Amino acid sequence: MKLLLLSLILVAAVLTIRFLNKAVISLGQSKSVSSYRTKYINKTLTLVLIVFYAVLGFTVLGIEYSQVTIFLSSIFAVLGVALFAQWSILSNITASLIIFFGFPYRVGDRIKIIDKDDDISGTVEEIALFHVLIRRGEDLITYPNSLILQKAVVKLSNKPTEPVPVEVKESPTQSDSAN
Structure with missing residues (x-):
């Protein structure tokens, strides 16, 4: 039974990641975002989904939720201490996701x-x-x-801000009256 549930979780993970990657690529193309940027957004979201499905798999295997949370909190504590000086990097990555989906x-x-x-x-x-x-x-x-x-x-405005020269022409009645 556990093997069947793990297989279903694995299939769901693969399908979800593929669907999300295609959706992000499609959104990126519709918003004219560079492929470089779309690639990094895909990697970030894929990592989040992998962690989610891994926790789900651990739960199916019978590893208690408290054990998983202790393990994950230990990892996040070490990462938090290691990255505390680099907090601005994490905020820039988060802002990058927001900019990708909502920046006008x-x-x-x-x-x-x-x-x-x-x-x-x-x-x-x-x-x-x-x-x-x-x-x-x-x-x-x-x-x-x-x-x-x-x-x-x-x-x-994307238009140049230089003034457009205006050409002044003589009207035909003025030139006729001068002759």
């Missing part, structure tokens, strides 16, 4: 990040796992994902 600006959009010290404006060149690359003239600005979610971001 895409690569190629001109944006302006409102900040009390410096207004950063330019063209979004890349949205990576930890940061957004913004091109301002010759400069390439690296802006952390966690900060871009905390600031107001304004989408600027």
